[in-house]
Amino acid sequence: MNPITFHKPQTLRDASDLFTQLDNAAFVSGGHTLLPSMKQGFAAPDHLIDLNQIPGNAQxxxxxxxxxxxxxxxxxxxxxxxxxxxxxxxxxxxxxxxxxxxxxxxxxxxxxxxxxxxxxxxxxxxxxxxxxxxxxxxxxxxxxxxxxxxxxxxxxxxxxxxxxxxxxxxxxxxxxxxxxxxxxxxxxxxxxxxxxxxxxxxxxxxxxxxxxxxxxxxxxxxxxxxxxxxxxxxxxxxxxxxxxxxxxxxxxxxxxxxxxxxxxxxxxxxx
Structure with missing residues (x-):
């Protein structure tokens, strides 16, 4: 895999803004679809935006x-x-x-x-x-x-x-x-x-x-x-x-x- 920059926004707004600002970014939560796709070369994002740090979305x-x-x-x-x-x-x-x-x-x-x-x-x-x-x-x-x-x-x-x-x-x-x-x-x-x-x-x-x-x-x-x-x-x-x-x-x-x-x-x- 190519080098990847990992981002940890604290709010949904920050996550959306990051996606807009960055080139070739992808959101990740559990990663059980995205990461296997990356390993097989079907997906190759340069940036991963982690949603796990954002509170209040699991009720x-x-x-x-x-x-x-x-x-x-x-x-x-x-x-x-x-x-x-x-x-x-x-x-x-x-x-x-x-x-x-x-x-x-x-x-x-x-x-x-x-x-x-x-x-x-x-x-x-x-x-x-x-x-x-x-x-x-x-x-x-x-x-x-x-x-x-x-x-x-x-x-x-x-x-x-x-x-x-x-x-x-x-x-x-x-x-x-x-x-x-x-x-x-x-x-x-x-x-x-x-x-x-x-x-x-x-x-x-x-x-x-x-x-x-x-x-x-x-x-x-x-x-x-x-x-x-x-x-x-x-x-x-x-x-x-x-x-x-x-x-x-x-x-x-x-x-x-x-x-x-x-x-x-x-x-x-x-x-």
């Missing part, structure tokens, strides 16, 4: 039917939070299934959402629950936030401060992960609301996380695992890599959707 609270999680909340904090467990148990289970203990101790929800790794877990929950991403500049609906692989609607210098989740009647998450990489080859998050059903898929899309609207329509008529098995998935929209083919991922999506439905209220992990 977890619930108000008016919405769960708000600060961007700097670690995966382990989300997984162990009584507030999250009571409000959206599947979200707590999802957080507890990410990577290994070391990853969960350092990784943050804000970093995961901002990087939009196509195999990350959190984007499926954000999109599946119809969450709102809160930044230093605005609020962005989940349907407008995720653009493509490693690409979001964030503007240069814009920092996520929190994610606000509407609390559903029930939710479920199931994923099949690579035993070696621990990333999901396919993960399906399903949220049941009073007037709607949302389904989001991670790990399988050629363009990253996506809504599975066909299954949403099927579940609106018949909310059970059988609906998932009748699903026809266009494999051209799916990812093919060294871990799984498009056809294999299509089958995984159907199976994980069925398991998410069967285990509403929790998260299930298979490998």
């Amino acid at each position: 977890i609270s619930i108000d008016s039917g919405c769960l708000t999680i600060g961007a700097m909340a670690r995966h382990v904090e989300v997984a162990s939070s009584t507030i999250v467990k009571n409000a959206i148990p599947a979200l707590a289970g999802l957080a507890g299934s990410i990577g290994d203990r070391q990853v969960r101790q350092r990784g943050t929800i804000g970093g995961s959402v901002a990087n939009n790794d196509p195999a990350a877990d959190y984007p499926s929950a954000v999109l599946g629950l119809g969450a709102t991403v809160i930044t230093t500049q605005r609020e962005i609906l989940a349907d407008d936030f995720f653009v493509s692989l490693f690409e979001t609607a964030l503007r240069p210098g814009e920092i996520i401060t929190a994610v606000r989740f509407p609390v559903p009647k029930s939710a479920g998450y199931a994923k099949f992960k690579s035993p070696a990489a621990r990333y999901p080859q396919a993960g399906v998050f399903i949220a049941l609301f009073e007037l709607s059903i949302r389904v989001a898929v991670t790990g399988a899309g050629a363009s990253g996380v996506f809504r599975l609207t066909q299954l949403e329509q099927l579940l609106a008529k018949q909310f059970d695992s059988a609906a998932a098995q009748s699903l026809e998935i266009d494999t051209k929209e799916l990812l093919s890599d060294l871990y799984a083919t498009q056809d294999y991922r299509a089958n995984l999506v159907k199976i994980m959707a069925g398991r998410a439905i069967a285990h509403m209220g929790q998260a299930s992990v298979f490998k």
Whole structure:
């Protein structure tokens, strides 16, 4: 790697100003997407702006039917939070299934959402629950936030401060992960609301996380695992890599959707 200058701003304003002033800078919180990308040569920032010194961005609270999680909340904090467990148990289970203990101790929800790794877990929950991403500049609906692989609607210098989740009647998450990489080859998050059903898929899309609207329509008529098995998935929209083919991922999506439905209220992990 090239020499890197490390910056430790004390406020969000200072962090944003640094990003504007510096050439080729990147924000870092947990670093579990950025640092591996740097090691492999996919990213080569000259400046790293550390967000860990900025106070007040890791709170977890619930108000008016919405769960708000600060961007700097670690995966382990989300997984162990009584507030999250009571409000959206599947979200707590999802957080507890990410990577290994070391990853969960350092990784943050804000970093995961901002990087939009196509195999990350959190984007499926954000999109599946119809969450709102809160930044230093605005609020962005989940349907407008995720653009493509490693690409979001964030503007240069814009920092996520929190994610606000509407609390559903029930939710479920199931994923099949690579035993070696621990990333999901396919993960399906399903949220049941009073007037709607949302389904989001991670790990399988050629363009990253996506809504599975066909299954949403099927579940609106018949909310059970059988609906998932009748699903026809266009494999051209799916990812093919060294871990799984498009056809294999299509089958995984159907199976994980069925398991998410069967285990509403929790998260299930298979490998």
